[in-house]
Amino acid sequence: MRTGALVSERSVTAACLLVASFNFIIACWKAAALRRERTSTLALTVMSFFVSALVYATASPAVYRGIGKQVGQPSGATLPIYAGIVICYGAIHLSTLFWDPSGSFRDGVRIRRHASAWAGGYAAAIISMVASFLLADLPDHAADPMSFNTELVEGEPFVFAFLALFFLSLSCATLGTARLAWRSNPKSARLRHAVRWLSFSMVITFGYVLFNVPAVVLASLGNHRLDEMGLFGSGMGILGAFTVSYGMSGAAIRAWLSERRDIKSIHPLWNLVVAGVDRKLAFGPSSRIVFRMTNVRFILHRRVIEILDGMRVLRAWASPTVTEIVEKHVEANSAGLSPELREALVTAAVLREAAGQLAEARRRASLEGRAQPLPPGTPAVPLPGDGKAASAERARLLLVARHLEHPLVLSALKRVKAAG
Known part of the structure; x- marks a missing residue:
């Protein structure tokens, strides 16, 4: 031959x-x-x-x-x-x-x-x-x-x-x-x-x-x-x-890989404000693996929408006093950090505190035999970062998700707890 x-x-x-x-x-x-x-x-x-x-x-x-x-x-x-x-x-x-x-x-x-x-x-x-x-x-x-x-x-x-x-x-x-x-x-x-x-x-x-x-x-x-x-x-x-x-196909493959990484990165925030708040906020999951593998952009957009809906629910449990304490703490210890990162750190701390307040209210409601927890009497306040353009929400939420366990977030939560 x-x-x-x-x-x-x-x-x-x-x-x-x-x-x-x-x-x-x-x-x-x-x-x-x-x-x-x-x-x-x-x-x-x-x-x-x-x-x-x-x-x-x-x-x-x-x-x-x-x-x-x-x-x-x-x-x-x-x-x-x-x-x-x-x-x-x-x-x-x-x-x-x-x-x-x-x-x-x-x-x-x-x-x-x-x-x-x-x-x-x-x-x-x-x-x-x-x-x-x-x-x-x-x-x-x-x-x-x-x-x-x-x-x-x-x-x-x-x-x-x-x-x-x-x-x-x-x-x-x-x-x-x-x-x-x-x-x-x-x-x-x-x-x-x-x-x-x-x-x-x-x-x-x-x-x-x-x-x-x-x-x-x-x-x-x-x-x-x-x-x-x-x-x-x-x-x-x-x-x-x-x-x-x-x-x-190279550009599409790189975009697909990037979106797959973003879905994985944003999942901790989804767990906090959707799974931990109300799973009814999540759309019905598709059981077809082909759908999940080929429609990653749709799934990522869906995750962003679900997270934003969960954050709106948490507004009722977010305290302006807590937001002020967190903002001052982050501002005092964030030399050299970009404004976007500072905002993400504040948002992460406020969301974690609000989710904790909701979990505690649910525990009390269960002990008292009530079906639903009672939100605090304070009016709902905007969360840090509210009002962002829709095109910027994905990047903002990814930044928040990646910093939920940041040392500044953890120390800010300790400061809130100490303030009573």
Whole structure:
């Protein structure tokens, strides 16, 4: 097998199946997002990842040969693989056209026309590839998916036409996407990093064409001195698939991981002001693990809303005298701390004291046979940090949650207890 000239067949199989598995997982994740947000860009992205997973699973040498045996042509799997690659990268190109925030296609009608033209071009290329492949006189000997381009093109014009159409389509898709991604300028730093990486990954994938074209041209003339360069180009294609996957999903993955961390970080505050106050404030939990894993942003927003509702309940148990004692204590011992952190420390101490007052009132109500505790007679007062913009609440509550056990909070609670 020619695959072994540079790398072992086992390594190629492992790499292909790894790419296929990774892209299948991302495709399922994106499909879950598509159920919530139906957009052309997301639909094309889901399709590209599903097709990519099938392509790389089929391209693994063992699967490739198995399909060849089933269809009676050792190289038969090459056609769906190469057509799938065109579909995959063509879909990415079209999704970038629809998503492009640079403003070059501001007119929605023009965007659709431009995308339709490219889609028609890719469809025509695939149809022509199918015709060329079926007309080719392919040999019956065992095929090697990594060296098909250079092994079977010699003296076979239809194979050459098939590969020429494939290289042209892949060049248009990769370079077109790279150009659109590079010139886009999203406001989010995370998205800017993602589109720059996508552009870079498309250039890497174009390396497949760059290394294979001269090798195929020479091989078609009977000169196989550059065959190993074609094999190196195939490696560039696999590397490009990894980098494309990161470029199209890296920002979302980092956001997902960040939101998962925030859910974990905010949980102590949720326990204090929701679970410890009234579990009826919490929305009904979903029993589906898939929902909890794919909808972390919704769950985090839900936690924030529940915490804010619990804090409103605790207002009735918060004393202005306690707030004043805590504020003075924190102010006197917080040299060098930012105003946001000082406010978070005061909020944490006041909430802990109010939750403690509510727990004590419930204990007394239980002893006296009353169903509900009686709040103190003092009017409810605003809690520290009330009135923040909704967009700032997540960051504020995270800061409070992370400092519930801060030494200044604990010493402030001791000061309140000493004051009686």
